[in-house]
Amino acid sequence: MNEAIHPPIDPNEGYVTEDGRRIGGVVMEMKHITLRFGGVEAIKDISFDIREGEIRAIIGPNGAGKSSMLNVISGFYNPQEGEVWYKGQIRKPMKPFQVARQGIARTFQNIALFEGMSVLDNVMTGRLNHMKASFLDQGFWWGKAQREEVENREKAEQIIDFLEIQAIRKTPVGRLPYGLKKRVELARALAAEPQILLLDEPMAGMNVEEKEDMSRFILDVNDEFGTTIVLIEHDMGVVMDLSDRVVVMDYGKKIGDGTPDEVRNNQEVIDAYLGVSHD
Amino acid sequence: MPDQLIWAMEVTLNGLMTGVMYALVALGFVLIFKASGIFNYAQGVMALFAAMTLVGIQEGRIPFAHLINEIFGTEIHHFGWHVPALLAILLTVVVMIGFAWAVQRFIFKHLVGQEPIILFMATIGLAYFLEGVSDLMWGSEIRTLDVGLPQGINGWIDNTTFDVFGYGFFIDNLDISASIVAAILVAGLILYSQYTKNGRAMRAVADDHQAALSVGISLNYVWVLVWSLAGIVALVAGIMWGSKSGVQFSLSLIALKALPVLMLGGFTSIPGAIVGGLIIGVGEALFEFAIGPMIGGATENWFAYVLALVFLVFRPQGLFGEKIIERV
Numbered sequence: 173m174n175e176a177i178h179p180p181i182d183p184n185e186g187y188v189t190e191d192g193r194r195i196g197g198v199v200m201e202m203k204h205i206t207l208r209f210g211g212v213e214a215i216k217d218i219s220f221d222i223r224e225g226e227i228r229a230i231i232g233p234n235g236a237g238k239s240s241m242l243n244v245i246s247g248f249y250n251p252q253e254g255e256v257w258y259k260g261q262i263r264k265p266m267k268p269f270q271v272a273r274q275g276i277a278r279t280f281q282n283i284a285l286f287e288g289m290s291v292l293d294n295v296m297t298g299r300l301n302h303m304k305a306s307f308l309d310q311g312f313w314w315g316k317a318q319r320e321e322v323e324n325r326e327k328a329e330q331i332i333d334f335l336e337i338q339a340i341r342k343t344p345v346g347r348l349p350y351g352l353k354k355r356v357e358l359a360r361a362l363a364a365e366p367q368i369l370l371l372d373e374p375m376a377g378m379n380v381e382e383k384e385d386m387s388r389f390i391l392d393v394n395d396e397f398g399t400t401i402v403l404i405e406h407d408m409g410v411v412m413d414l415s416d417r418v419v420v421m422d423y424g425k426k427i428g429d430g431t432p433d434e435v436r437n438n439q440e441v442i443d444a445y446l447g448v449s450h451d
Numbered sequence: 452m453p454d455q456l457i458w459a460m461e462v463t464l465n466g467l468m469t470g471v472m473y474a475l476v477a478l479g480f481v482l483i484f485k486a487s488g489i490f491n492y493a494q495g496v497m498a499l500f501a502a503m504t505l506v507g508i509q510e511g512r513i514p515f516a517h518l519i520n521e522i523f524g525t526e527i528h529h530f531g532w533h534v535p536a537l538l539a540i541l542l543t544v545v546v547m548i549g550f551a552w553a554v555q556r557f558i559f560k561h562l563v564g565q566e567p568i569i570l571f572m573a574t575i576g577l578a579y580f581l582e583g584v585s586d587l588m589w590g591s592e593i594r595t596l597d598v599g600l601p602q603g604i605n606g607w608i609d610n611t612t613f614d615v616f617g618y619g620f621f622i623d624n625l626d627i628s629a630s631i632v633a634a635i636l637v638a639g640l641i642l643y644s645q646y647t648k649n650g651r652a653m654r655a656v657a658d659d660h661q662a663a664l665s666v667g668i669s670l671n672y673v674w675v676l677v678w679s680l681a682g683i684v685a686l687v688a689g690i691m692w693g694s695k696s697g698v699q700f701s702l703s704l705i706a707l708k709a710l711p712v713l714m715l716g717g718f719t720s721i722p723g724a725i726v727g728g729l730i731i732g733v734g735e736a737l738f739e740f741a742i743g744p745m746i747g748g749a750t751e752n753w754f755a756y757v758l759a760l761v762f763l764v765f766r767p768q769g770l771f772g773e774k775i776i777e778r779v
């Protein structure tokens with residue numbers, strides 16, 4: 173899709189994609205990240221950057237370390253070595269909730285929803301960081317607290333409309349089929365109005381139609397809200413269609429980084445995928 | 452109406468009032484268990500500690516006076532002032548929040564991800580430690596607690612029931628006020644968890660830790676919050692029980708009555724704790740009334756457990772089981 177366009181060398185310089193989306197400078201940079209679990213090196217000295225407004229894919233065979241990388245970005249794992257730079261500043265080791273408060277939202281490969289809550293409640297919980305009124309405020313300034321509740325509610329409803337899940341807004345999430353759960357999880361992440369959205373295999377286990385819907389939503393989110401998206405996906409067709417740039421991982425190492433076309437023609441990447449099972 | 456039936460009604464009413472107390476203690480357990488999976492054995496001792504602290508503050512006692520006197524050879528015991536009940540309650544709440552913070556900071560922060568049995572053991576340790584701290588701070592004598600709640604037989608109920616049945620029910624004013632306070636507390640907790648930012652965070656953490664983290668909730672903060680709320684619930688239970696029978700060690704044993712309530716109501720359900728508490732309260736009172744005299748009395752000591760066990764066999768998930776899990 174974006175074959176002809178190549179991002180500029182200068183990290184601060186933006187560019188316009190072939191389909192007319194405006195991509196900014198580098199917003200996040202991973203520098204020489206190494207992550208170990210005991211003896212296992214899940215990530216080996218990986219560096220790459222993420223530009224504002226782009227869709228950045230991370231691909232690789234099973235166990236390559238993709239989810240681990242997403243967990244490093246979202247603060248669920250802290251790497252033993254390397255630096256994370258966000259908005260031009262080095263990021264100290266952080267707890268996941270602190271990262272979330274910096275405007276980085278995520279979904280999980282294995283879905284982590286509030287199973288006991290309704291869809292609407294799940295999405296509302298995604299707005300927690302936009303709720304300010306403390307308990308005392310709520311006691312003393314009832315009006316203010318109510319106005320805030322109404323605003324957050326409206327925003328949540330907008331996102332529910334956007335993702336076309338109005339019909340199930342009152343349904344407890346635990347009762348939903350897998351495909352819809354994935355969509356609710358995206359809704360909750362979007363409710364935070366994140367600057368960066370991390371999606372770990374948002375289409376895994378979906379049928380073709382559901383995948384098409386999800387692809388459309390991801391493109392729409394990126395296009396309408398200008399949200400930067402980091403996407404892990406196994407389906408090559410989807411990756412090549414959606415993403416502006418791709419990082420390829422294998423056995424914890426980075427073996428490719430560039431536009432979908434560059435990556436597709438990279439011999440090391442082709443080798444890594446030959447004979448390696450992935451779904 | 453036959454006398455037996457009228458007495459049974461009176462017994463039922465009194466059982467309900469006792470049940471409210473059980474429900475309160477069980478509620479403290481549920482709050483912490485839902486949010487952190489910790490079964491807090493120390494809940495009963497927290498009620499004792501809270502009540503002791505309240506009396507101590509009210510009477511202007513100097514905390515750790517015994518220790519201070521030992522070390523410095525002094526003879527101080529009182530500040531020489533009395534603190535009004537309401538202010539003393541507020542100060543005790545502050546102490547309980549400080550306690551919650553310390554428990555999280557010094558114990559459970561270091562035990563994140565441990566097996567439930569380890570966490571449970573830690574709360575047993577905490578219970579005995581807190582009992583010791585309570586002794587050291589305020590001494591171990593029995594204290595009378597009076598925060599100005601009405602006491603004695605309720606005249607209105609006595610008269611009304613006398614007019615209707617020709618027999619006046621004996622219902623203690625203290626039990627009535629305890630029930631009202633408990634109802635307000637529970638309503639407040641439910642509103643808090645449903646409609647405030649913190650309440651929403653609490654429910655989120657109770658449901659899924661990972662998901663909660665991903666939307667920007669600090670688990671640590673929520674855990675201090677639920678321990679604080681459990682501390683406040685313990686204070687209320689301590690006030691009610693303490694006003695009735697004095698503040699003494701046996702107060703911490705009401706926690707043992709919360710166990711069958713939890714078996715009945717489920718460990719994660721607030722409505723379960725309340726209904727379970729009432730069922731146990733009424734059940735044991737009626738059993739003692741009807742069967743007790745035939746088998747030598749004192750059935751209150753064990754009946755609750757038998758009831759809960761029978762119940763457990765037929766509904767292991769508790770009264771409300773899965774269905775209400777999502778509601779704090």
Ligand SMILES: Nc1ncnc2c1ncn2[C@@H]1O[C@H](COP(=O)(O)OP(=O)(O)OP(=O)(O)O)[C@@H](O)[C@H]1O
Nearest residue numbers: 209212214232233234235236237238239240241281
């Ligand atoms: N919490 C953990 N503890 C121990 N090892 C882990 C942990 N998380 C990941 N690993 C290991 O790190 C390596 C990379 O795993 P990761 O989940 O990041 O791969 P992935 O690329 O996301 O794979 P998949 O496509 O199957 O999701 C694997 O060897 C895995 O076993």
Ligand SMILES: [Mg+2]
Nearest residue numbers: 238239240281
């Ligand atoms: Mg993965």
